[in-house]
Amino acid sequence: MINSVRNTVLFLLNKDNRGYIAPLEYNYFAKQAQLEIFEQYFSDYSKAVQLQNSRKKAIGHGDTVSQIQNKIDIFTVSSILNYNDINSPSVGGVNDYFILPSNLYKLINVTYKGKIAQGVPTSKFDMLNSSNLTAPSITYPIYKRNGSNIFVRPLSINYTAQTPQGTEPPLICNYVRKPIDPVWGYNTINSDPVYNSDSSTNFEIPSSDETSLVIKICKLAGLSIRENDVVQATTAMEGIEYQKQNS
């Protein structure tokens, strides 16, 4: 898809010799456009749910909630969390924490032995720990998040310092990762860049979003080459696309 998008973009931009973008520029614009569309999924999902609950969405082919869910699910992955023992070897200390993956975009859940740990705000964390009926246990573990670290309770959920992630079953995190940056790879033949699929990284968002990608890249390129017509046209097209999806 990355090559077809580039060809379309170049075709649109080169019309009447308005401009040309280099492969490096295109890669930056492609990354930015993909990120914008990816981030849009989450707000679109929220709106779609609202419309569905007010019975303004059709089921089957019109079920945008499922469609967006499927798009997001492409980026859903699982990962074993690394444990940081602060005062080694005193495993299970109150300051010990697990480290979230670096490519995390949105945390779905954290599980321990198949049991979902509940994420709680810091303000409730200590309160829950001292509660008689709802104190965290192996069956109902909890965690609080502090940036990319999570503090899990009960403290028996830990890894021994000597054999990291060896003796205890791991704490697993299910999350939505960030999309991988797209790269339009090429070989230079007769001073012209020619597409090379082996050194390329394709877009990760589905092909149904190709139109949005083209519009967004054109808009960014239009800004770059200071072509007001392109910016205006793509902004208008974006508006139409948005209306179509949300009506």
Add this chain to the structure above:
Amino acid sequence: MPIIGQDLTQSQYYQNEGNTPTNDNWGTYQYLLLEDIINNFLLSYVGDDKVINKVDRNEVVFHAKRGLQEIHYDALREILGFEAQVPETLQMHLPHDFVSLVKVSYVGSDGSTHDIVQNFNSKITKSYLQDNSAQKNILLDSSGNALTGTPVIETNWRNKRPDGLGSTGKLSKGKRFGMDTSTANSNGSYLIDKNLGMILFSSNLQEENIIIQYVSDGVYGLSDSEIKVHKLAETFMYDYLQSTILKSKFGVQEYIVRRASKQSSASLRNAKIRLNSIKLNELTQILRGRDKWIK
């Protein structure tokens, strides 16, 4: 630990696959785990297209445990028994998971139980030690706290006649028609102080094996993965959870709250009826005892 909420093989059920205790899984099919109820509730009652769109799990756990306690007091009435021998002091502590007393009895030589009646004419009290001065001042320890001792009631209680009669003498001759018949039986009597957590038995029960039947709340001493609920109370648990969560949620229309509340009450009634398990033949058998002619 018994396996609850899962399909067991015949070998697992009858003999625990040779593991001890071999009777661990007997009767487990009538229960399901509270943990499963909570998971089912979060899956089926909470979501974008449900009345409860979002709820923290700790809230569900809290209400589930509270609901379980309520149904234990109200409908389940899973009566537990505590058997022990009455010591020389005639004092017996209450069971560790005691919530409410049902009945106290002693075991007869034939294995049948004999009900012991509660004595309402006395009370276990806190007795403060006093000095010998004319004012009878209360004695204090070095920290300024009052010193306590054995109440006179306890001492006198041990010397009380088990048949409920007081001391006989010339003055009481012919005056027995005022006797308290509710405590005048040979089975003895007991005093209970729930606050101090003890029962005081009458002296004729010394070294008898007594049975304290009581109700607990179903959550004591069990880990979160061991708390179980009777299947006949499962619907009540879901309805109770929905009702209590909706009550505490902001912005839910009153008619939805009321509907859930009514549903919860109806489920409780149903659970009570189901768990009471009144069978016609049992009822007939009991009523037969009333057809005796007293000559």
